[in-house]
Amino acid sequence: MAETILVLEDDPAMQSFLTTLLKSQQHQVLSFSAGLEALQCLVTQPVDLILLDLGLTDMDGQDWLQQLRNWSETPVIIISARHSEHDKVQALDNGANDYVTKPFSAAELMARVRANLRKVSSNQQVFSFGDVQLDPVSRTVSRNTQPVHLTKTEYDILLLLMRNADKVLTHNQILSQVWGKTYIDRPEYVRVHMAQLRQKLEANPAAPSYLKTEPGVGYRLKVANAGSSL
Template sequence: MINILALEDSPPLQSFLKTLLAASGYQVSVSAKGLDGFALLSEQQFDLVLLDLGLQDMDGQDWLLELRQWSQLPVLVLSARDGEVEKVTALDNGANDYLTKPFSANELLARIRVLLRTNTQTSAALSCGSISIDPHKHLVMVAQQEVKLTKKEYAILLLMLQNKDKVLTHNAILSQVWGEQYINRPEYIRVHMAQLRQKLEANPASPKHLLTEPAVGYRLVD
């Protein structure tokens, strides 16, 4: 069954989403708080997030930025904020789609179907040697064994798998994983790369896949 996480602070809309999604054959979890949403994501596998920008404990834009540090789970923003700048910001922050309140049940369900269909088509596992990531399930495997990574470790590995055989500079990794404000701080990467090698390489002291390009950055190879 498709599992949807709805982060919405309005009780009437929470009730509407629960009823509509359940009647449409979806399983749904609802929360009014962003931190509770992250807790649910750590405990369950979800296929889609419906995100209100006005959560009780944090702004939805900030929640979205945090999610995109470690997950590419599809996000459909549902918000009363109908300004162009707000929409563009949400999309730039990683939202897949934006639906302005009020909206019809049929339009919401259609947008959900499109995102789920697109995600199914693009969520194939990425691999390098014995290392693989299933972005849809947020699952990392090494030689058929699951490996637990931190959010930053996962984000680095996903970025490198998406750019396999390509040299990624320190600043390219920093800007994608940490943000532009961390450019020229390669020590952040070194610590996490050492941890990744411990978890992913058969011989971390002589890595086969996660290679260093001296003074430049890193490269992932088969």
């Protein structure tokens, strides 16, 4: 099945080039020049990858990316004439997966597109433990087949633990991945959200079978031979 790629680019010539290039590689393409219109489309039309120019007709691309990341993990490759390290770092901090500066070759861009699509494919498995399932594509969590509402932070912590099942993650590893590196050394943030996750997902939150505490270190999602002891 052909992957769908959204192109958000305000320059008509570049938009046409990208659309033609992607279609020549058998991708389906949705093209926009306005950020708001693209966001509205994404609400009802899921895509596999986004190519984003930072200079849009109605808003700054950095702001657009921040809005997207409030509810979507769709991979984003920035395509921009902005070469400064500050712009690149800001885009990556805002959730971009890759950054390509103009001018670029078609071969380089397609290599980056393929790399990011491979990551999407590898992340499409449904994770589970006990009676809990998490679907990273639809960003849904269920328990005994019933939907469970998680906040964005709770979901991000759970997904991180599930992708590292049976591996101990330190407080700072979780803080860095979920909140950002400026929040390290605030273990109380993790404790509060782990308590909420246990309330929602464990049969006995006071004696969790899966969401385990590693005293003085961090947390681990115990999948192999899960028992009821702390």
